[in-house]
Amino acid sequence: MTISEKKAVPVNRNRLLSIDFWVRILGxxxxxxxxxxxxSSSASNPATEDEILAMQLLTLSGAGLGLLITHRVTLYPIRDINQRLRRSTAQEMLALGLGTLLGVVIGALLAIPLSHLPGLLGSYLPAIASFFTIYFSIVAFEYHKKNLVNFGISLQTSKARPVKEAVPMRRTCLVDTSAIIDGRVLAVVxxxxxxxxxxxxxxxxNELQxxxxxxxxxxxxxxxxxxxxxxxIRKDDQLRLEMPNEDVANARGVDQKLVTLALQDGHALITNDKNLSQVAELQGVQVLNLNVLSDAVRPPVGAGEMLVVKVREEGREREQGIGYLEDGTMVVVEDARERIGDEVRVIVSRVWTNDRGRMVFGRIMGSAGAFYGGKNDASNYPARS
Known part of the structure; x- marks a missing residue:
């Protein structure tokens, strides 16, 4: 089942209604x-008629209040905690556990001197201090959960290998929507x-959905x-994919959230979006652009080289034909309009490059001016990367 074909999980509504019903009755x-x-404890003995009426009203009020709010203050928080635990990652659970443990230890140490304070301070201040230490410990571990996991991985690596053979820690790479749709990131990894x-x-x-x-x-x-x-990608055992639920506060749009998250957690950013690449690089984010990688691994083509190209269509200028290399690079061949459908040997006269790709100009081998070429207007042809 793919992510785009998620099926709704059937819910036993009768069971949920029965739980709500009995909890309300109990409340x-x-x-x-x-x-x-x-x-009754505040009424006189024997109780007067007004006191009996007050007892009845308070009893009915308590029963009605229990019927209305008991399930909201008991079942709803339990269900919310259950859902949060199901969505939580291993890093979040580790941060929660360690934060709670550290908070309990610090709270217990503080409770000893605080319990000797006079009056109500000695009675309530230890519990209040324990609550706040647990809370702030959980928040601190949650904020630094990625550094905590990376520290644990580095310790495990250092114990497993000698110092000289220690391998560098794998970096984490944020993947943009454009790179996921492109699909080449899977082959590169x-x-x-x-x-x-x-x-x-x-x-x-969410943007993909x-x-x-x-x-x-x-x-x-x-x-x-x-x-x-x-x-x-998720099903590939050779790849490690993480899908954290965390959002970025005070950031508008997916692009701004990606840049902020990359800066915050030290991620690299994989994208095909040129504008996003420029914005991220200006802010100090390491950008891995698949289009740049594709241009870098293309075999070089220079003036004077011979290519074998199949002429597929007419060019925009007189007597020109258009062919393509295996990587999709457009080849403009002079005097090849009559050779459409044929494979011809072309001598490269010039290579034109811009930020979107490359275009090769040449003449059929053996024709006049094959090594020097004529005047070609590269701007008349869109670059094909």
Missing amino acids: MVVLGYVGWYFS RSGFLDGILVVPRFVL LLADSSDDMKRMRGRRGLDMLEE
């Missing part, structure tokens, strides 16, 4: 008894050129492709 009985107890942990935050997944549910056919196709690619 009604307990609060009704509490109302009766306090009203499998090839071993990118060794790291891929991190896809929840807000990136919005694209997959879009009314526009093109956006819907791109969103579904991205979700399928993400599912393929």
Whole structure:
């Protein structure tokens, strides 16, 4: 089952209703008894008619209050905690456990001197101090949970290997929506050129889901492709994928959240978005652009080299033909309009490069000016990367 094809989990509504019902009944009985107890304890003996009426009203009020709010103050918090625990990652659970343990230890140490204070301070201050130490310890461990896990990994590595053979820790890489949809990141990681942990935050997944549910056919196709690619990455045993639920406060838009999260946690950023790459690099984020990588690994083509190209279509200028190399680079061949459909040997006269890719100009081998070329207007042709 892919992420884009999630099925709703059936819920036993009768069971939930029965739990709510019995909890309400129990709350009604307990609060009704509490109302009766306090009203009867303050009444005279024997009770007057007004006191009896007050007892009845307090009992009914307590019972009604218990019927209305008991499930909200008992079942709802329990269900919320259960859902949070199910969505929590191993890092978050580790931070919660260590933070609670440290808070309990510090609170117990503080409770000893605080309990000797006179009066109410000695009675209540130890409990209050313990509560705040536990709370702030959990917050501190939660904020530094990634550093905590990385520290544990480095300790384990140093114990397992001698110092000279210690391997560097794998870096974590945030993956942008455009890189997921592109799909090449999967092949790059499998090839071993990118060794790291891929991190896809929840807000990136939400953006993919919005694209997959879009009314526009093109956006819907791109969103579904991205979700399928993400599912393929998740199923690959050779890759490590993390999908944290954390969001970025005070950040608008997915791009700004990615840059902020990369700066905050020290991630690299994998993207194909040129604007996002420039903004991230200006702020000091390491950017891994797949288009730049693709241009870097292309075989070099220089003036004077011979290529074998199949002429596929007419060019925009007179007597020109258009062909393509295996990597998609456009080749403009002079005097090749009559050779459409044929494979020809071309001598490269010039290579034109811009930020979107490269274009090669040449003449058919053996024709006049094959080594020097003529005047070619490169701006008439869109770059194909």
